[in-house]
Amino acid sequence: MKKLTSINLSTIEILCQLYLKNSTKDVAVTLGLSQPKVSRALNALRDVFDDPLFIRKNNKLVATELTHALYDSFSEMLACTDSIESDVINSITAPEPPIVISTVPQLEIGLAQQVINEANKSRINPNLAISTSAWSDRSEQQLVDGDIDAAICFTPSTRKELLSKSVIQHRGGYLIARAEHPIWDSPTIDNMIDYPIVKLVTMPFPANKSPIGVYAKSKGKQVQVYATAPDLGSAASSLLNSNAFMIVGVKSAVNFLSSIKGLRASKIDYPQDKLLLKDFSHPTVYLWLRRSLDGKVLAPLWLQQTLESYIVNAHK
Structure with missing residues (x-):
């Protein structure tokens, strides 16, 4: 048997409920947990005690001899928890999951x-x-x-x-590029499509279609993707080191990017934004x-x- 360091009161309660209900599904409903979480707790206990604890027979979990012995001790332990001082509870139980x-x-x-x-x-x-x-x-x-x-x-x-x-x-997009980018001389969508774009890994459009990409195709051009960034920090780095640009609709993300030295953000004019989102629903x-x-x-x-x-x- 391994040390009991991985066992907390929640895991003990799961074992006791399994003993009474003989079903991971019923225990999940009773405790407000997902069935996979109950199964993972059971597997962890099996690993600790090096015993199957329950054997499935006729679609029910039947307790082993060790489980019968554990239930008496564990149920008594649970019955005592209400009278234990709060500082003792904090010292013996695992912290709540985040x-x-x-x-x-x-x-x-x-x-x-x-x-x-x-x-x-x-x-x-x-x-x-x-x-x-x-x-x-x-x-x-x-x-x-x-x-x-x-x-x-x-x-x-x-x-x-x-x-x-x-x-x-979203109600309106923002153009973001490095402060010295030539796009700022005339920040229209007809000029944007001459430069590569930085995309975030998750786009707010169906099938990750980019409105600027669709607009470029309507003009017989193709927007090149400079980078697909997993987060805003990576996107900022790509923008600072290239002539790429990006369009963002969430204001807090715009504020974060524009706060980075060397980057600039500006709201796209309404007529340009409307043209850009033609045939697209607002994200x-x-x-x-x-x-x-x-x-x-x-x-x-x-x-x-x-x-x-x-x-x-x-x-x-």
Whole structure:
């Protein structure tokens, strides 16, 4: 048997519930967890005790002899936790896992700090940890599985397990290039298409189609892609070291890029922006949150409200 360093009260509770319910699915519903999380906890316990703990028979999990012995000790331990002093609880339990938010790079700046500030204001756990991850095609399944807690993106979800809420639309793009770029002599879209473009890995348009690219084709030209950047920092580096430009619609991302020495940003004139977005819908930002089996949103209300407010403010 390995050391018990990986076992915390949550894992113990999962084992006790499995003992009583004989089903990872039923335990997941009872504890408000995803079924994969319950299975991972069981596998971790099997590794610690070097015992299968439960054997599947007739579609039910049947406890082994070791599990019968563990249940008596673990259930007694859980029954005592309410009377344990809070400082003792903190010393023997693992820290709460961080809230993980998957987001596109245009909406990552200041996101974690905003959530932490709101948690402190609402007197949520002062030690609450927040982390962000890059949004991708896998984020939808990660949210369904409970591996992330929310997602911010430009794509609606049709999964019934998720709330996919339209929060706001972009209303106007900004041209960004190095301060000495010749485009600033005449920043029209007809001149932009003569220069290469820097794209972010996640674009707010269907199939990653670029409006500037479509416009260039209508003029018999092709916009060259100088770089596809995974984040705003990489995009800024590409812009500073080339004659490339980029167009961004999220104001907070524009503010971040324009704050970097050597870069300049300017709002595209309305007639130019309208021409650029011809045949395109205005990009929409969506917030995804996981639902329980009865349709209830699992994320706490304060987190949902904080993320919606962050998205709206990022466009001001």
